[in-house]
Amino acid sequence: MDETLPPLKMVTSGLQHVAAMYAGVVAPPMIVGPAVGLDAKDTAFLMGASLFTAGIATLLQTLGFWKVGARLPFVNGVSFAGVTPMVAIGKDRGADGLIVIFGAIIVASLLGLVVTPYFSKLVRFFPPVVTGTVITLIGVSLLPVAFDWAQGGSAAGADRGSMRDLGMAGLTLLIVLVLRKVLRGFLQQIAILLGLVAGTLIAVPLGMTNLDAIRGAGLVGFPTPFHFGAPHFEAAAIVSMCVVMLVCMTESTADMLALGKIVERPAGRRTILGGLRADTVGSAISPLFNGFMCSAFAQNIGLVAMTKVRSRFVVATGGGILVLLGLCPVLASVIALVPLPVLGGAGIVLFGSVAASGVQTLASAALEKGENALIVAVALGIGLIPIAAPDFYHAFPKDLMVIFDSGISTGCVVAIALNLAFNHLGAKESSPPVPETDSVLSTVQG
Template sequence: MLTNGKAAALGLQHVLAMYAGAVLVPLLIGGAIGFNSEQMTYLVSIDIFMCGVATLLQLFVNRYFGIGLPVVLGCAMQAVSPLILIGSSDGIGVMYGAIIASGIFMLLIAGLFSKIKRFFPPVVTGTVITVIGLTLIPVGIEKMGGGSKTAAGFGSGKALFLAFLTVAIILCIQLFAKGFIRSLAIIIGLIAGTAVAAVMGMVSLAPVAEASWFHIPRPFYFGTPVFEWSSILTMILISIVSMVESTGVYFALGDVTKQKIEEQDLKRGYRAEGLAIILGGIFNTFPYTAFSQNVGLVQMSGIRTRKPIYFAAGFLMLLGLMPKIGAFATIIPEPVLGGAMVILFGMVATQGIKMLGRVDLNKEGNLMIVALSLGLGLGVTVVPELFAHLPATVQTFTGNGIVVTSITAILLNSIVHHGREEITAAPQVEKTPTELQKVM
């Protein structure tokens, strides 16, 4: 039986796993646009608060929105560069007008976009999920070295010690701990790694001291939105990219939780994201999308119910209202966070490989679908300059390895199978008594 206390601990683990990625987007955009410290404090706080709201929209299932999976939403990283460009050249009002318009577009197109479900058989879905994990692993590796590979002290002995110590702690708990403690491997690793870093003098409490105690979300904090067509078109393209990525996350979670993802589920999921993006524009934060790192956490903990995610959403909203408490999550050193991220992202890739293990790779070109999609997706991730001479609009798609993989796999599957292969989520599996206990 999953008690409230255990669910809360698991929810906190989800928050710690996604917190750095969630605050990175407002830090990058706000810093590039030139926000002052007061504006940055608001931006980060409201971003965390809205992550909780966006997550709740996916958890509350009704006939209109909410996919009902244990999914956590955070700011879409692919939106960073376009939003910096729009905000710097056209102004903050135009930037938020484009965000609101893209959310409305996602709401309107959700029904049509959900029909792509048939283009995502296991050979496509497994390939996309594998690439999602593999393309994220370098992010964790960079953090293991200290955060930025261009920094002078990158890969220092202290950083590597903390990173691999965190990995070792998580690994030992996974291998030797029992029951509920085993499902908390990530949070224990993060706390233990941070404690050791504090003894080594590598933890600063300055962010906690500088943060305010309480904060109230205010709509249109940075002014009235302005709607400009070229900026709107740019953000609509970004929203399509986010929908493609989210589709992979939804199918990954469906596979982990043994839940079949139907067209109606996708439609409600896209609508929830559209609503979250609209609210993000109104409260002057950024577009939201399903976070991949939390998929690995669901798989690793073995807890498939939504209950911990409700607590995670509540914690995010609380942290957004009380910045001083939320600041504690920001003191986790980069190497410690990186050690945990490499494991989580590796788990996402492993989930994709498991799905591909159920695919007959000897059947009508399936092997070629996987090979070429993986090759192009990972290749673009490593060498994004490949398409540097194409129009900026096209680069919105070609610059993202996950999207390149998705497009390649969908097109090849359609050519090879001519639409004969109907998509199915992971086959329904009878739950063992142990598995049933995990979801209670």
């Protein structure tokens, strides 16, 4: 893990990590930006800021300083867990919703930093039955966004859901599936990006591309701190993002355990604490540069396992590339050229993969034992209310709607509460604590 490779291999391997997670980094700002009423240019700025802050967070994880950073080949980027709550916070507020989102992220991240020393002791309250439910809800909650894109988005007006838009979405989806089937290695890893490029090229002669974002975009730029205004702090938004922070910390802990096993350096408590500190510090810094909450990217763990390239300096190189991409507004603006129907077709794969990851986690949750199946059933049912019945909570106080409008937040709270009630209260056995040192993997996994 501490090996430095020849420069060319270092750069190309780092680029591969960027390619594997690029779509995941730019997708959240592409959702949140239009949701709060940003135009194409400001949405492109938001995407560039997300790339920049993801690079900083990745450098914190891989290189680290003092007691911050897991020092594993660990990629950090914008967490999908925060998308639905952020849309709920920013809804009907316009661009002012962003400053409320940024304020909530800063507070939630700093509180997360404070609790990191104690969080490892709480890991046993977040078993696969809880994390799997939450990850599944994240994917399912995002799928309606892909469907909206496929129809052309709200700006499509009377043409919303036209055969042209739906046909382009279906064609993009087909292209991505074919590429995943026929390509191998690195090209297979970037099948979604290749599908987006192919779909956009096909859409150009049909007049479906929007050049507004790229016009006037400079070759070099910097994500101006507080570009949208100083952060604003609201209690309900902070509570909602605190729940998201707990979800992110849980995901990162699970990913560190998995990655430690892959690189044959088991992640003990010190590694987990360092990694969680990097998560929370990176997330606290991110809003200063107009970015969102950062967390682990599981797809890059799969890339480490597949390529056998374990060097953390390779991933750090990828983090440096992300920073450079964030400093180049033209590159960020190019993403805004992709028509919404094309994004919708690829989004079905991207967001569906998140849900599939949750299902995979649930497969290891021993649903046949005790009341685990009941926990999943109730948590999923309540978590899906905002999607299936958007007006369900219309009589609740407006401040609480920020929390209840997010199925991820409510589903997570329900899953944790039911897991405590059925699997911990009155239980005779408890899970052993995570070890202080990084030596005993079986104990850590326990």
